[in-house]
């Protein structure tokens with residue numbers, strides 16, 4: 001991590017090295033925090049944050065699912081995100097707003113403590129994601145089951161969900177793969193450790209419905225909307241493990257991953273073993289929308 005820029009903490013912009021919390025911060029002990037991952041892209045017309053309001057909406061929905069009382073309005077947080085990116089002077093970056101139960105009372109009940117908010121960002125260029133964006137990711141179907149929506153709110157982007165995701169990611173890496181694919185308790189395909197998943201089969205593009213427990217990804221939604229605008233139908237469909245092996249193409253979507261190709265699942269090669277035609281086309285359309293080149297999706301950009 002390159003320590004540069006400023007971090008917004010409860011209304012103040014503080015130097016990166018000074019953005020500290022007490023060791024008895026509630027969230028550190030009980031995972032009582034919710035967060036977002038947002039990107040700012042260096043478009044030809046200047047730096048622009050992708051789908052800022054949608055990310056802020058999801059942050060507040062996540063907080064609500066955990067009864068967290070936010071001390072700021074959505075527009076204050078959106079404004080603070082823009083202010084932080086400006087203060088850092090980054091043209092392209094990843095932005096991490098975090099709302100967490102802070103220092104105060106110790107014990108399981110979080111609601112006596114204040115909900116603190118921080119906004120951090122760090123440089124991250126378009127396409128600068130982990131393995132697989134261009135070469136194709138090798139994925140492992142995880143032996144860990146995706147969290148059941150009856151156990152905790154899977155639609156909240158909550159830290160509490162990420163121990164499950166991290167177990168799957170580490171298992172995949174330790175077995176020589178780039179990424180994990182998680183099945184839910186019914187054996188249906190849910191998502192990657194931090195990405196949504198799509199398959200192309202028999203000329204159709206299919207993605208698991210939210211009822212599988214996958215996160216309602218903003219990149220997932222963007223790709224579905226871009227495809228629809230281009231006359232390409234993407235349907236929600238229950239998928240099982242063997243559907244992955246039989247697919248002609250597989251790709252994943254996420255703020256960090258953008259649109260990345262999957263060319264192997266377990267020991268099975270997908271399609272030709274290289275990024276497929278549909279994935280390549282959607283990757284291109286997504287980049288075009290995020291860079292402000294596709295006028296139909298200009299409203300997704302907040303110029304800073």
Ligand SMILES: Cc1ncc(COP(=O)(O)O)c(C=O)c1O
Nearest residue numbers: 194195196215217218219254255
């Ligand atoms: C579990 C999970 N699924 C899917 C996604 C993709 O969501 P988005 O496109 O909003 O980044 C993420 C990333 O935030 C995630 O953590």
